[in-house]
Amino acid sequence: MEAKQSDIVTPEEPPLPAEDVRLPERGFTVNRTKALVAAGVLWAGWAAMVYFVTHSVTGGFDDWGLHLYRTGPDLHPRGGMLIHEAVRDTTALGGVFLSTLIVIGAAVALLFLRLRREAFLLVATVFFGWMLNNLMKWLIGRERPLIVPHLTEAGGNSFPSGHSFASAMIYIGMALAFASLSKRHSVRYTLIGCAMVLSAMIAWSRVMLGVHFPSDVTAGWMGGAAWAFTAAALLYQPAKAAADSEVGHKLEEATH
Template identity: 35%
Template sequence: MRAYGPLGIAAFALASGGAFVFIRLTSEVVEGETRAFDEAILRALRQPGNLSAPIGPGWLTHVVTDITSLGGTTVLTLVTIVTVGYLVLASRRATGMFVLLSVLGGWLLSTLLKIGVARPRPDIVPHLVDVHDLSFPSGHAMLSAVTYLTLGLLLSRVQSNRATRLYVIAVALALTLMVGLSRIYLGVHYPTDVFGGWCAGATWATICWMIARRYLPRPEESAG
């Protein structure tokens, strides 16, 4: 097993920092300290005098609605299944199983956190899509971070080209950010819900990457 170098230390610091920020944010949310900020952002994204109409051109709402579906359970499940299938067929069975367990574990953690905090959905502005569960942390934001970042970080390990690795991680980050922002625009989550989801999901993905880096062989190692 390899000893951790500067990259591993940086990942440990990132995971620790993410967990610390999430815990502090959760405390502020539970105490109601973030409510004024959250409400101001939600109102700023609606037309003055008509909180049912979001700012921006009419087509933007349709685009954002499509983007938010990328963080839904159905899409994330399909993405995970396709990725695991690819890894298994590419003779990377251990990595595929680790990806599956990492994503499932993150989804379970998201559910437990929602139940533990039990924050109701925002009622400041009308919702532009139907929602029925609890609010903090944002499930779409956290599950997108858990799924896309975990897949991105672990898939980057099986790529030999540095540019390809960076591209995979960049796409994962972009998808995670877009899905989270879409939830705020649609009025179904407070900004702190989304930020909390990002923190928790990114922390989980980083921890999974650290475990994989230590215990799963890289392509050149398994080939040798």
């Protein structure tokens, strides 16, 4: 389909010759066996944390974690306002509003790169993951900690941490999606490793703000990471079928 004249951009400098532009190869799938092994290990850790919390075994760990960032008789945060603002900025990356915008942006970017399968897989991972986390919160029904003053607003049940679950699910899910642009293991592992570190920082920020127990964020992060790997393996074929459907082709056409 020819572009309309109003859609044509006139460059201020000579455009780069077409033969000098190289797009990365695309379509390298995640090894689903490895994904399931990683998911199994993480689900086992999540189940152990659920057992410990429901049997009141995590008291010492929770108390230590909540006091680690506090000092003085009034339990104010260490490090001054600069550290406090950094913690608040970090935790915002796992909030519903910002993380939703990030998922939408990532899905659109994947469509621009003609990675329809990965775009559908990422959206499905996040959609079903949010439902799974809400179910976990409802089943456990743990109250939020009152050991130290809260440094941000937070509502609902405490276990598992929604920020921790969502950040692990979203950022690891995104890393798995964009890993399909490279066949090099070093690139793939770097993407996934960075996503794991970033999501772990978001998870621990909830403890630093006093709105979650350390056991909440540990279980939340493990559950979110486990779901990201599980979805990459089990939702691959449904996502591929959706990407190859008429709707999938129309979405790709809309981004080009």
